[in-house]
Amino acid sequence: xxxxxxxxxxxxxxxxxxxxxxxxxxxxxxxxxxxxxxxxxxxxxxxxxxxxxxxxxxxxxxxxxxxxxxxxxxxxxxxxxxxxxxxxxxxxxxxxxxxxxxxxxxxxxxxxxxxxxxxxxxxxxxxxxxxxxxxxxxxxxxxxxxxxxxxxxxxxxxxxxxxxxxxxxxxxxxxxxxxxxxxxxxxxxxxxxxxxxxxxxxxxxxxxxxxxxxxxxxxxxxxxxxxx
Numbered sequence: 001x002x003x004x005x006x007x008x009x010x011x012x013x014x015x016x017x018x019x020x021x022x023x024x025x026x027x028x029x030x031x032x033x034x035x036x037x038x039x040x041x042x043x044x045x046x047x048x049x050x051x052x053x054x055x056x057x058x059x060x061x062x063x064x065x066x067x068x069x070x071x072x073x074x075x076x077x078x079x080x081x082x083x084x085x086x087x088x089x090x091x092x093x094x095x096x097x098x099x100x101x102x103x104x105x106x107x108x109x110x111x112x113x114x115x116x117x118x119x120x121x122x123x124x125x126x127x128x129x130x131x132x133x134x135x136x137x138x139x140x141x142x143x144x145x146x147x148x149x150x151x152x153x154x155x156x157x158x159x160x161x162x163x164x165x166x167x168x169x170x171x172x173x174x175x176x177x178x179x180x181x182x183x184x185x186x187x188x189x190x191x192x193x194x195x196x197x198x199x200x201x202x203x204x205x206x207x208x209x210x211x212x213x214x215x216x217x218x219x220x221x222x223x224x225x226x227x228x
Contacts, residue, residue: 079216079220080165081166081168081215081217081222082163082166082221083107083122083200084163084164085162085224086160086161086223086226087157087158087161087226088158088159088226089158089227089228090158090228092156092158092206093156093206093226094155094156094204095153095154095156095205096153096154096205097149097151097152097154098147098149098151099123100124100126101119101124101125101126102149104204105123105202105204106119106202106203107120107202107203108120109193109199110199112196112197112212114199117199118170120166120169120170120171121170121171122167124171125171125173126144126146127143128143128144129141129142129187130187130189131178131183131188131189132181132189134177134181134185135182135183136182136183136184138183138184140185140187168193168215169193170193171188171189172188172189172191174186174187175187175188175189177189195215195216196214197212197215198212198213198214199212199213200222207228209228211224
């Protein structure tokens with residue numbers, strides 16, 4: 001097996017919501033999600049719950065798959081990867097119920113030294129104005145989702161890990177249309193991430209964590225260690 005790409009997280013904020021009971025190990029990945037907002041079916045596997053609640057020792061159940069965000073540019077990136085969140089700290093990391101920025105859990109990435117971070121397709125944006133649905137006249141249909149996030153969150157206990165499948169793409173929001181697009185105005189599209197050094201930012205209910213990693217990972221697994 002090739003070496004893992006390793007990144008270390010440091011907490012920059014903390015607003016914890018402690019939950020009772022010891023957590024179990026992470027569950028198996030769920031099936032791929034249904035079609036995205038007006039687009040092709042999502043190809044990302046849903047992540048399993050990282051731990052049980054209220055003293056339950058069983059592993060969390062597999063979560064729902066992430067739908068492909070946006071109608072166009074639905075093809076996978078040049079190299080898929082698994083983002084493995086590992087809690088190497090002593091406190092629990094609490095994740096919202098859905099892999100969606102609207103619910104407070106998002107994974108974004110920026111090239112090393114860049115100031116702007118782009119949201120990954122593993123946690124697609126909650127609104128989308130797809131370039132492929134934009135008419136030549138500049139009419140730009142947009143989709144939005146605002147789920148009610150009132151379900152039980154996932155508790156990533158110390159020593160546990162959570163795998164999030166990522167196809168290697170990031171969202172370009174309100175940017176110039178990609179090559180070949182007939183859209184005359186700014187719109188949203190997916191873009192493949194090139195090889196290089198990157199900074200990941202993960203937003204959770206326990207705070208915001210950042211890390212450095214080199215892509216692509218030789219083994220396909222990017223190990224993101226959280227010291228909470």
